[in-house]
Amino acid sequence: MNTHSPIISARQLQKHYGDYIAVDGIDFDISPGKCFGFLGPNGAGKTTTLRMILGLTPLSGGQLSVFDLPIPERSRDIRARIGTVPQADNLDPDFTLVENLRMYARYFGLKLNDELEKRIEKLLVFAALSERRDAKTDTLSGGMQRRLTIARALINDPDMVILDEPTTGLDPQARHVIWSRLNELRDEGKTLLLTTHYMEEAERLCDELVIMDHGKILDQGSPAELIKRHVEPEVIELRSCDTDTINTIRHKISDCRVEHLGTSLYCYTHDAGPQLEYLRNEQGLTFMHRPAGLEDVFLKLTGRELRD
Numbered sequence: 001m002n003t004h005s006p007i008i009s010a011r012q013l014q015k016h017y018g019d020y021i022a023v024d025g026i027d028f029d030i031s032p033g034k035c036f037g038f039l040g041p042n043g044a045g046k047t048t049t050l051r052m053i054l055g056l057t058p059l060s061g062g063q064l065s066v067f068d069l070p071i072p073e074r075s076r077d078i079r080a081r082i083g084t085v086p087q088a089d090n091l092d093p094d095f096t097l098v099e100n101l102r103m104y105a106r107y108f109g110l111k112l113n114d115e116l117e118k119r120i121e122k123l124l125v126f127a128a129l130s131e132r133r134d135a136k137t138d139t140l141s142g143g144m145q146r147r148l149t150i151a152r153a154l155i156n157d158p159d160m161v162i163l164d165e166p167t168t169g170l171d172p173q174a175r176h177v178i179w180s181r182l183n184e185l186r187d188e189g190k191t192l193l194l195t196t197h198y199m200e201e202a203e204r205l206c207d208e209l210v211i212m213d214h215g216k217i218l219d220q221g222s223p224a225e226l227i228k229r230h231v232e233p234e235v236i237e238l239r240s241c242d243t244d245t246i247n248t249i250r251h252k253i254s255d256c257r258v259e260h261l262g263t264s265l266y267c268y269t270h271d272a273g274p275q276l277e278y279l280r281n282e283q284g285l286t287f288m289h290r291p292a293g294l295e296d297v298f299l300k301l302t303g304r305e306l307r308d
C-alpha cells in the first residue's frame with residue numbers, strides 16, 4: 001500500500017433499510033496513523049458507517065475500500081487487520097478477564113501459546129487491569145469493562161482500531177485514562193477511527209473529523225478548522241430566570257449572532273468587549289464569557305432541537 005494513500009476511502013457510500021436512508025451517499029478519505037472522528041446526533045448514521053467499514057452490513061450503494069482492498073470482496077482480510085470496540089460492551093460475563101482475551105484470540109485464529117500469554121499480560125498492564133486478571137468480567141466497573149474491551153481489540157495487533165463511543169457513560173477519571181491510552185496507540189502509529197458525542201473528546205483526540213446528520217456529511221476538517229470556519233471566536237452565554245429579561249436583552253444586544261434557547265441566550269461575536277461592558281450593568285442576569293468550541297460548531301450545523 002502506498003503510504004500516502006488513504007487507509008479508508010468511501011465514495012457515495014449508501015445504506016438503506018427498506019425506504020429509510022441511514023447513510024446517504026457520503027465521501028471521505030482517512031489518512032493512516034491519524035485519529036479520525038465521526039460526530040453526529042443520535043441516528044446520524046455513525047454506527048452504520050462503521051459497520052459497513054467492518055463488512056458487517058452490506059453497502060446499498062457506492063464504493064468502499066479499506067487498506068486499498070475492496071468491500072465486500074475482501075472484508076475478511078480487512079477485519080483481520082482491525083480491532084473493534086463496539087458501542088455496547090459485549091464481554092462474556094461467565095469468563096474471567098484472561099479467559100475473555102484468550103477466547104477472542106481464538107476467534108482471530110491465534111495460537112494459544114506462551115507468546116499469546118505474554119501478549120495478554122501486556123494488554124492487561126496497558127488496560128491497568130492486571131490485578132483483576134482472574135475476576136469475572138461482570139464484577140468490573142463500567143470504566144474497567146471499557147478498558148478491557150479496548151485491550152481485547154488489540155489482541156491481533158491491528159493496524160487500525162475502530163471505537164464506537166469509547167467513553168459514553170464513564171466518569172471523568174475513566175474517560176481521561178482511556179484518552180491517554182488512545183493517544184499512546186496513535187503515537188505507536190495505529191490509525192484510530194471513533195465516534196463520540198463528547199465534543200471535548202473529539203477536540204482532544206481527533207486530527208480530523210466529519211460532522212454527520214441524517215446520513216449526510218455536513219462538513220469535514222480538523223477541530224480548529226471547523227471552529228474557525230463556522231463560528232465566531234468568542235461566546236457570551238446569558239441566563240435569567242425571567243423570560244421577559246431575556247427577551248429585552250436579546251433586542252438590546254448588537255454585533256452578535258444570537259441563538260435563543262428558553263431562558264438562555266448564546267451570543268457569538270468577534271469581540272465580546274462592548275457587550276460585556278453593557279451586560280455588567282444589567283440586573284437579574286448571569287453570564288459567562290468563553291472561547292467558541294467544537295460544541296458550538298456541532299450545534300450550529302445540527303441544530304438544538306432534541307433527537308429522541
Ligand SMILES: Nc1ncnc2c1ncn2[C@@H]1O[C@H](COP(=O)(O)OP(=O)(O)OP(=O)(O)O)[C@@H](O)[C@H]1O
Binds near residue numbers: 044049
Ligand atoms: N438494522 C436496522 N434496521 C432498520 N433501521 C436501522 C437499523 N440499524 C440502524 N437503523 C437506523 O438507521 C439510523 C442510523 O443508525 P445508526 O445506529 O447508524 O446511528 P448512530 O449515528 O450510530 O446513532 P447513535 O448516536 O444513537 O449511536 C437510525 O435511524 C437507526 O434507527
Ligand SMILES: [Mg+2]
Binds near residue numbers: 046048164
Ligand atoms: Mg451509534
